[in-house]
Amino acid sequence: MATPPSKAGTKGVPREHRARQMLDAATEEFGTRGYAAASLPAIAARVGVTKTLLHQYFGTKEDLYTACLVPVGDRLLEAVRAAMGPDGTTPQTPLRVLDAIFTALEGRRESWFVLYDTTLPPGGEAARTAAGYRSAIDRLAAAGTAELLRGAGSADPLDADALLYVWRDLVATLVRWWVKHPEETPEAMTRRCARLFAAAAALAPEGGR
Template sequence: MPRPNAGTKGVPRIAREAQILDIASEHFGTHGFAATSLAAIADAAGISKPLIYNYFGSKDGLYQACLERSGTLVAAEIERIAGGDAVGVERGLQTLGGMFSLLEDRRHLWRLFFDTTAPSSGPIAESAAMHADRIGRVAAEGVGELMGLAGNDDPLDASAMTSVWLGIVDSLVSWWVDHPDQSAEQMTQRCRRLVTALFSAP
């Protein structure tokens, strides 16, 4: 008899779940929630569609699981860098570099956070909001530190700059996702050049 924790064809359940999440994240991140079918994911994973229902309950449940895993990865990397010694602009550059390194072989994960075809209410939206808040808190802390170094302690200025910074991160990572020929290292160096040009311009 099969072990209770075994997946299909002797594959442990935890390994099978990870495989499904890898494939589903790529499909969702590449094609979007609405255009992705569980049948396509099952076919790519070499499993039956009922197995996906057994593991994740529904298409929404599978997407939420992909979002949870991706959000945790991204937030953990940002928090890791925040716990280091870098401050100010250097901390921001290291954060960008960390994002590029983390996502280099799985850039599709970034699109999971901004899929307009995904449900805008319910557990998926709540999960997206939770991870956005987690990332936003770290961003606000870093921006507050940067503003403090510049002698500015105005909370509204810091709030506005946090929005600007989050927009910059999204824009740069999204641009990179659209340019798959650019490596993480190339993009990290590009960001340093952009910042240098910005602060050295007359």
């Protein structure tokens, strides 16, 4: 849903509040359009300020993107860590992780695409920051998928690598579907995923082979 233009650029608005409005508008613009297509004038217009003022607060387009990216990355990384817990994984860990991701994104679902944006300029600060967050999340996912496979009796590292690839794509696909269905709450999405996992398990041949 587009953010309507506000009066954030008028006198008397506290600097911290105005900066937050700019970041919220920029996160929505970058998340829905991607870095390459996002427009600084459009972000400024969402908030009711000038492009010059946006530059004064956050610098370049890439600086602004990074300022949006860090809170998104922190929130998602902490959500996954908390969902996995200190005691390793259990058969319910994938659902807990998905629920944590949906909960962390609720109210700003498009922010997922700020972290996973393929149009970021390679080699820049934004790309390096995003890669750092994605690598940290991948390490958690790799540990979790490997542990689940060990619990299922598989120690094959290629199984673990394949499952990690499947998990990444599964999460991204579910989030994309969720963005298209704003009526779905995080709780409803988690229940839906539980049903989908149960259906997928029923398709497996007996004995897991």
